[in-house]
Amino acid sequence: MRNTHPHSLTFAHQFCSIEININSAICDEAILFIDADFNGDQKLDLAVANSGTNNVTTIFSQGAGSFSATLQTTPTGGMGPNSLISVDLNGDGFLDLVTANQLGTNVSVMLGATGGKFGNGTVYSVGNGPFYVASSDLNGDLQPDLISSNGGAGNVSVLLSQCN
Ligand SMILES: [Ca+2]
Numbered sequence: 001m002r003n004t005h006p007h008s009l010t011f012a013h014q015f016c017s018i019e020i021n022i023n024s025a026i027c028d029e030a031i032l033f034i035d036a037d038f039n040g041d042q043k044l045d046l047a048v049a050n051s052g053t054n055n056v057t058t059i060f061s062q063g064a065g066s067f068s069a070t071l072q073t074t075p076t077g078g079m080g081p082n083s084l085i086s087v088d089l090n091g092d093g094f095l096d097l098v099t100a101n102q103l104g105t106n107v108s109v110m111l112g113a114t115g116g117k118f119g120n121g122t123v124y125s126v127g128n129g130p131f132y133v134a135s136s137d138l139n140g141d142l143q144p145d146l147i148s149s150n151g152g153a154g155n156v157s158v159l160l161s162q163c164n
């Protein structure tokens with residue numbers, strides 16, 4: 001069947017492994033959540049992309065459905081981050097965060113560290129208006145690569161990892 005979605009390419013979705021929940025009706029800002037264990041205590045934490053303030057908030061679970069009142073905020077360095085994923089891009093055992101910065105032409109990578117902390121975002125250029133980002137090993141070198149779907153440009157960008 002022909003794919004009529006202008007921003008959807010078949011190969012990108014075959015490799016995508018995204019864990020996101022869309023909550024576009026919650027707030028004026030576009031916010032997306034992901035859950036993962038960022039601090040290694042085997043409790044699922046939350047990360048939220050804050051489109052209006054260009055950062056990511058991390059909320060740590062205390063178990064039994066409760067979360068720490070102390071929020072951790074990490075600047076993305078990009079404009080309008082509206083979706084995010086977590087993946088260990090550099091293979092150090094700490095989950096990293098990647099945001100698609102819809103109001104710009106880049107994605108941001110925030111490297112994870114001990115205790116669920118994240119370094120400030122480093123931006124990598126992609127096409128205009130990236131709406132989603134995904135990660136997969138596209139070229140078989142066992143390094144996770146990044147793929148963004150660019151709503152403004154109507155295309156996708158592939159960023160190949162160069163860790164070696
Ligand atoms: Ca945790």
Ligand SMILES: [Ca+2]
Binds near residue numbers: 087088093
């Ligand atoms: Ca990492």
